[in-house]
Amino acid sequence: MRVLIVGAGIAGCALFHRLKSHTIDVDIIEKSTVLTNEGAAICLPANAMIELDKLGMSDTIIKCAHQVNSIEYALANGETLAKASLMEAPLSKGPFVALKRDELMRILRAGIADKIQLHTWPTDIQQTENGVFVTLNHGPSKTYDLVVAADGINSQVRQMVQPDTSLLKHKVTNWRFIAPAPSDNFQPVYYVGNTTLFMIYPISKDEVYCYAHVTDTAKIYYDMPTKEALYSLFANYTAPVLHCLNTMPSSEHIIRGELKSVMKTDSVFQGVVLIGDALHGCPPSLQQGAGMSLEDVNCLADQVINHLDNLPQALSNYEKARGARIAWTVNESNKIIKLAGLGESFIGRLVRNFILRRKGPANVVGWRKLLADD
Numbered sequence: 001m002r003v004l005i006v007g008a009g010i011a012g013c014a015l016f017h018r019l020k021s022h023t024i025d026v027d028i029i030e031k032s033t034v035l036t037n038e039g040a041a042i043c044l045p046a047n048a049m050i051e052l053d054k055l056g057m058s059d060t061i062i063k064c065a066h067q068v069n070s071i072e073y074a075l076a077n078g079e080t081l082a083k084a085s086l087m088e089a090p091l092s093k094g095p096f097v098a099l100k101r102d103e104l105m106r107i108l109r110a111g112i113a114d115k116i117q118l119h120t121w122p123t124d125i126q127q128t129e130n131g132v133f134v135t136l137n138h139g140p141s142k143t144y145d146l147v148v149a150a151d152g153i154n155s156q157v158r159q160m161v162q163p164d165t166s167l168l169k170h171k172v173t174n175w176r177f178i179a180p181a182p183s184d185n186f187q188p189v190y191y192v193g194n195t196t197l198f199m200i201y202p203i204s205k206d207e208v209y210c211y212a213h214v215t216d217t218a219k220i221y222y223d224m225p226t227k228e229a230l231y232s233l234f235a236n237y238t239a240p241v242l243h244c245l246n247t248m249p250s251s252e253h254i255i256r257g258e259l260k261s262v263m264k265t266d267s268v269f270q271g272v273v274l275i276g277d278a279l280h281g282c283p284p285s286l287q288q289g290a291g292m293s294l295e296d297v298n299c300l301a302d303q304v305i306n307h308l309d310n311l312p313q314a315l316s317n318y319e320k321a322r323g324a325r326i327a328w329t330v331n332e333s334n335k336i337i338k339l340a341g342l343g344e345s346f347i348g349r350l351v352r353n354f355i356l357r358r359k360g361p362a363n364v365v366g367w368r369k370l371l372a373d374d
């Protein structure tokens with residue numbers, strides 16, 4: 001079988017590891033000219049760790065990562081709204097960890113970096129009787145039995161196989177950076193303001209991953225110099241947030257972005273299959289980007305390896321196995337952004353805070369469902 005993986009991010013690299021050891025001829029292409037690792041850090045909930053375990057990588061990850069055992073939501077002044085332990089079933093099925101994103105990518109690319117064809121992307125994809133005919137920006141065209149789109153939320157392959165792949169824009173601007181820990185044994189806290197949120201999540205005993213966002217309908221903060229925007233939004237927040245602001249790195253080490261979601265979650269188009277953010281890119285409210293991507297990878301790899309002589313069956317099984325869980329995750333991640341957005345009005349804040357106090361941290365509620373269903 002001939003497989004082309006488009007994109008060497010989390011999903012593409014993990015799938016290459018799963019397929020390379022079988023009687024499958026796998027090519028992996030990456031449009032970047034160098035292997036960079038955008039993103040400060042990454043939080044991996046238990047389901048991501050369970051999937052990394054299937055890839056034989058969880059022990060290596062644990063050595064570079066920091067395990068957390070509770071999640072708190074608080075107001076901007078530090079008053080607790082909700083807190084939950086991560087040590088109780090079903091959350092205790094695996095560890096919740098966080099680490100620098102470049103560490104995760106180093107582990108995922110170990111032993112395969114020289115196989116990744118850089119500065120390479122498809123310029124045309126045609127489904128034919130003999131397979132999927134792929135024209136690349138350079139080099140010979142080739143026919144594959146399977147093309148896997150692992151090329152992220154702005155997937156070019158998705159645009160080639162699916163009409164109308166526009167993305168939902170949440171009008172939320174975000175920033176990510178790493179800062180020194182505000183205190184010893186810091187556990188993750190999400191501080192919620194009126195239209196803002198500031199998350200502090202430890203990635204080692206000395207460092208934390210900071211994620212900040214604001215509802216930014218007129219793109220005022222997106223266009224402002226980074227530090228000026230962060231100070232103007234979070235200067236009245238509680239001490240740990242001020243500590244992170246006062247110790248944040250220079251602006252070039254702070255990543256700014258906008259939250260977007262895919263609007264459709266169809267995964268199979270004859271010989272082309274979508275995985276990772278190409279399939280379910282959405283806001284990081286449930287921190288499920290890696291978890292869902294790795295679930296896609298293991299599900300697709302199992303199906304392909306078990307049905308080497310019946311690819312349509314493998315893809316149909318993959319579609320059925322992943323469909324509902326992915327649609328739920330995208331929808332729930334969007335809902336959490338809407339819940340945070342309620343803070344804009346006084347009544348909305350009352351409703352938001354009541355829901356959080358009553359149900360607990362919104363991401364933990366989602367993780368419980370995902371781990372119970374797993």
Ligand SMILES: Cc1cc2nc3c(=O)[nH]c(=O)nc-3n(C[C@H](O)[C@H](O)[C@H](O)COP(=O)(O)OP(=O)(O)OC[C@H]3O[C@@H](n4cnc5c(N)ncnc54)[C@H](O)[C@@H]3O)c2cc1C
Binds near residue numbers: 008257275277
């Ligand atoms: C602000 C923010 C915070 C996040 N925090 C978390 C978190 O804490 N935990 C978590 O699990 N997830 C998080 N995520 C989501 C997570 O980053 C993604 O889900 C994950 O990176 C998806 O991996 P992927 O391999 O599908 O896509 P990507 O990581 O986007 O990789 C796609 C790769 O394909 C390449 N590519 C693109 N187009 C082409 C092309 N045409 N041809 C060839 N190559 C191409 C790209 O260069 C890239 O290397 C966050 C996302 C955001 C935006």
